[in-house]
Amino acid sequence: MxxxxxxxxxxxxxxxxxxxxxxxxxxxxxxxxxxxxxxxxxxxxxxxxxxxxxxxxxxxxxxxxxxxxxxxxxxxxxxxxxxxxxxxxxxxxxxxxxxxxxxxxxxxxxxxxxxxxxxxxxxxxxxVPRGLEPLAATFARVGAVAFNAVLAAEVNLGETATVFGQGVIGLLATRLATLGGARVLACDTIPARLAKAIDFGAVAAVDVTAASVAELARSLTGGRGADVAVELSGSSRALHEAIRSVGVGGRVVAAGFYQGEAVGLRLGEEFHHNRVELVCSQIGGPPARLAGRWDQDRMNRTFLRLAADGAIxxxxxxxxxxxxxxxxxxxxxxxxxxxxxxxxxxxxxxx
Missing domain, CATH: 3.90.180.10 (Medium-chain alcohol dehydrogenases, catalytic domain)
Incomplete structure (x- = not known):
């Protein structure tokens, strides 16, 4: 039995x-x-x-x-x-x-x-790859979720990214974006998660109940705002602040699993005036432009290889x-x- x-x-x-x-x-x-x-x-x-x-x-x-x-x-x-x-x-x-x-x-x-x-x-x-602790392999799927969101963000070397939600997937996204050369502002409400984000390479950890991410992003970028934002908390209010955090023509990746109506999301404000690009990331498939090269299996394997190599x-x-x-x-x-x-x-x- x-x-x-x-x-x-x-x-x-x-x-x-x-x-x-x-x-x-x-x-x-x-x-x-x-x-x-x-x-x-x-x-x-x-x-x-x-x-x-x-x-x-x-x-x-x-x-x-x-x-x-x-x-x-x-x-x-x-x-x-x-x-x-x-x-x-x-x-x-x-x-x-x-x-x-x-x-x-x-x-x-x-x-x-x-x-x-x-x-x-x-x-x-x-x-499980040689040398990798079996427990680490339980992260293959959630690691791919984070990996997919970072691919969708199209964050480039030297750019600034805000990552909202520093749960497991958010922390993995913070680390992956950092490995790709981004300067990450990690955003959450829980002190322990913000501390872990610094361990995972974030240049700043923002308690969203105490500070404006949009203002901080601009202060760290000479007024431009973040280049990209990744929202992984599933909160529509966080999605609104993610939109506020990027500059003109910035990209926001909505990767959280949103429930109910989008209370607090006001698309007539920064989204409209800054011409923000809003895209969805979902584990069912990679960004369309990468579908010829990436799939779930490659994301899974790449994440586990990074773990086996000690990069994450x-x-x-x-x-x-x-x-x-x-x-x-x-x-x-x-x-x-x-x-x-x-x-x-x-x-x-x-x-």
Whole structure:
């Protein structure tokens, strides 16, 4: 018997036992070591605010529509940041190029499950790089989210960038933009996150409740304002300040998962008068101009290579490693006391 984490209703989570799956052809069985909890997308499902719970995504037309086929509680196996050990490989794919072997440590997406049967194609080439701590590989997906946002920002060497939201993805974006030669102003409301942003290379950390990012950006750039801004908090008010922070013709990347109406976003002000370019970054695809060269897989691999090379230290963002039995308390922590945590990881090695 294995276990899976599921949401049974808004702010209700439990761990349930599940039968072991039969290993079909073309598949691998993986025993989970670690599974990172997303404080963004996952919390929208936990809180009951995710749009997929009330509307249907029409993949063909790329529209949310009203319908009766939207997912409903219980929602089992959410999670997209897993690392585990291959315990079994179906005989028809043993030894094939790219297919992990038994005892290999792999990363991928199979949700908060103690064990998973995964198609070999989904783990093609996803062995954790040599020398990289397995825990670091739980950041492959969130690292790609941050990487995608920085690609969309088109920030150049020597330019100034404001990064709003210094949670896990925001801190990774701060580090990646810094590695690309940007001068980053890190923006948040939580002192511990602002301190970590300095550790990750930001030239300044701004408490947005105490100072104007737009004013500071201009004071540091001779009045021009930031060249680009990346908004990762999911707050429409932060998006408004991100727009204010850039100069004429500046670019703002909206990469947060915004919920509800955009209260506080006033497009008739700086957005209009400074002719600001507003673009969306979402992990479903790279910026259109880069689609011929970049995809999710390349972003994942590049991020893990940077981690393996020591250019970025994602493990430094892990504040809590919790047993699966304590998962309800972990979600409550992220939901009610976000200032106390950054990355929370389910540790299956403790069970």
């Amino acid at each position: 294995g276990t899976v984490v599921q949401f049974t209703g808004a702010r209700h989570v439990e761990v349930v036992e599940v039968e072991d799956e039969i290993l079909p052809p073309g598949s691998l069985r993986v025993r989970t070591l670690y599974s990172g909890i997303s404080a963004g997308t996952e919390l929208t499902a936990y809180r009951g605010t995710n749009p997929y719970l009330t509307r249907v995504w029409d993949e063909e037309r790329r529209l949310f529509v009203d319908g009766h086929t939207a997912p409903s509680y219980p929602l089992a196996g959410w999670g997209y940041s897993e690392v585990g050990v291959v315990t079994e490989v179906s005989s028809d794919v043993v030894g094939q190029p790219g297919v992990p072997a038994k005892d290999d440590v792999v990363w991928g997406i199979w949700g908060h499950r103690s064990e998973a049967v995964v198609p070999a194609s989904k783990l093609d080439g996803r062995v 230290d994602p493990v430094a963002l892990v504040t809590h490693r919790v047993r699966v039995a304590d998962v309800a308390a972990a979600y409550e922590l992220l939901d009610q006391r976000p200032a106390e945590a950054l990355q929370v990881v389910l540790d299956y090695t403790e069970d």
